[in-house]
Amino acid sequence: MSLGFEWDFGAIVAALSVVIPFMAFVWEFVVVRRKRLGYRVQMDTLATDTAHAPSADVLARMHDDGRELDEPSFVLLRVENAGLTEIVEGDYLTPQNDWTGIRVTFRDRRVVGLAVTELSQPELRDFFITQDENGTREAEGFGITGDGDAGVINLPKVKLNTGAHYKVLAVLERSAGEPGERFSTPVFRADVSGRNNRWVRWASRLKLARTESHTFASRPALVGIALLTTAVLLQSSLALFWRAEPPPLDCVGGTLRLHGSTAFAPAVTEAAERYVELCGGKGAAIPVGPATFQGSTEGVNALERAGEEARVPVDAGLGGHLAFTDGRAVGNHPRLLARPIAYSLFTLVVNKDAEVQNLSSQQIRDIYAGEITNWSEVGGASVPIQLVNRHRGSGTRTALEERVLNGGGRPRAAVREATVADCAALARDEPGGCEVGRTPALLREVADVPGALGYSEAASAAAAGDVVRVRIDGVPATLDGVEDGRYPYWQIEFAYTYGEPPAGSIAAAFLRYLTDQGGKDVLRQFGDRPCSETRFPLLCEPA
Structure with missing residues (x-):
């Protein structure tokens, strides 16, 4: 049963500030002093x-x-x-x-x-x-x-x-x-001893009380006063020095299943944990595990399967599932609705043995076209280039093709197909390529394979530590670089729903939290720019 308010630490202290003096008053002036x-x-x-x-x-x-x-x-x-x-x-x-x-x-x-x-x-x-x-x-x-x-x-x-x-x-x-x-x-x-009812008789059988003129109050009253003073000081300290994040204006309970982009997963996971922490009193649950985020394309497919299994009517929506993609979903998905959430930074990452920190846009196109196959050709070490890619349909891979590889008068380019199925099978003395399913796996392979080149969401690459983030045309992966047009590798992150989620569903509430409430702080923390802070939020394009 809901009482209409949330019990956080400050509310508990405030309640004790009322209950303790009331109990001390009842004890001192009703129980102790009756007889x-x-x-x-x-x-x-x-x-x-x-x-x-x-x-x-x-x-x-x-x-x-x-x-x-x-x-x-x-x-x-x-x-x-x-x-x-x-x-x-x-x-x-x-x-x-x-x-x-x-x-x-x-x-x-x-x-x-x-x-x-x-x-x-x-x-x-x-x-x-x-x-x-x-x-x-x-x-x-x-x-x-x-x-x-x-x-x-x-x-x-x-x-x-x-x-x-x-x-x-x-x-x-x-x-x-x-x-x-x-x-x-x-x-x-x-x-x-009292002579009325049983409770009064118990309360009245008190020891002879010393009432010296300097005695301020009985021991229970003194304890109550001390507790009250402590509660007041604690509540004042909280008000002055601790600014807790306020709960979302519309906390909604229920279970929300997430799917989609592995690149956007760290930011979404952190936002989900904070939402559950704030709205746990309403019964909110957003389970996240190793199998939650499997990539943009797989996430969209999982969302469609959930809607079909739930037999959602055409004029209704699914309130317990969301899918996130890097860029718009590939393919035809008539029942899915897209909402821009933020634009994210991506970066190329390279193995330290390559001895490369900067590549021009043209060099990147030539590498992925197979025209440059050794790092010595771009001023690095004499090590064959091993391309570690995400599977086709990955939002990070799609963003690389759309925003970096296509340009410079070249026909529409794409990432070359893998030469081996397992990255461990790459030959160390000749160029090649492999594919992995998730961003963490890509970062591990780039760190382990000499001469490897891959790509990742910028915050995840920074946290990995064992790879080198590559500047493009001398520009690092920063929001400023995106917004002044100098850094090309970024993408809009979309949230997909199966139909229009009910207004009172946890899916709708979590989307509002991400776009208009405390979730925006989480997105900024991971280096993303919330769409609500752009000039045209529905387009979510840099200024």
Whole structure:
């Protein structure tokens, strides 16, 4: 099911920027704070830590039943309802017959006395003291007990409205440990439990929360804030420093089968990979393998077979196949429609042993006509010329014949037929020729066969590295050379469809991507000029 938008990395970061603070808010203010019993240790100091004024000596010399206290200390505790709802006696997680709701333990100290102070409302006093015929006494659950060398303050199950609080002031003395040794922090022990539904009961059973005045937020809230800050910084960095290619305006899913030119294959393959990367969320797939591109003529034939097998009506088109050719397809193909995509650069390539880097147009015609058969005749090494050609119907071969070999007053010329079927059978001491089916195979043979001469798409030849690209009349294979008319070896790349592909098909979408969207950048990357950038895009001719 499509939600109408694409999930890229930036969208995920943006979504997290919304989800994380929302979850932190829900946790902090709905879950954690629903039932939260908070405490603060507002003072815990030795009487001997006071300034040594004459009047301070009274504090250090306090007595209990005539006995002077051992290292007396003062502790001021604050207990509060830090949640969003009231806390009642039944919320305290203690046995029903236990009137104590909170226990505060002081290790190595004995509690000498205590008093409740600063009640947020007078009614809270009744939870701590009770009146009977014998007078005023401490209420059940409130008082002092001991646990070995530790003193314990017991606080009752006080009902607290939201924001209500009370304070407890206690006097203690050392009961264990070395004199002058620092006392440990008081330990609070209490829990609250919800009584509504199961989820609320789980969410409300939280540990007693420390609510010191300097505490900014709970640990989960701090984690949420840290994650939010990270997401914001990451999203800002992406916006400032990373410019991702926007997805095509009309991403279309489905499977697209490609056929045709091996010379144009590298550019088309790269464009297909980028389209799938951008539109993968729509289910786009363009499988490319070793058998995908078999040459211009074979590509057109494969497209026709696909249309016939699909039994496409005459007034309809095939939306899952495209074929690319170097120049217009040879032969009669009434159901196929051609669209110019770009014009590509081609170059002659020669084996390094030939010791040739430049040929004139006339020398090239004479070589392919068989009138020049040794590289020494054009200033190179004394090595026989071995012509490595593409099969008849190849767009690269056709472009060579149309744009380079035909000219100079010579009758219409063509590449000579091969002398052997396998390039490995070429004789090393006499000129000859062979044919191969694909551009990569041609480049390998030219690199391996001494004196070999072939031709290729310019970017593929540059990437091969083991062959020498030949200048024509001193002009290298560049777009500038084509556009000012000095470099002759180029050809228009056409995309063929079987009929008019449906507007919502992946074939139509990929063609739009190649001609009007991000695919143009890929074509330029491979040294091709997109037709949409020429003066007359439908003709796709250099200016």
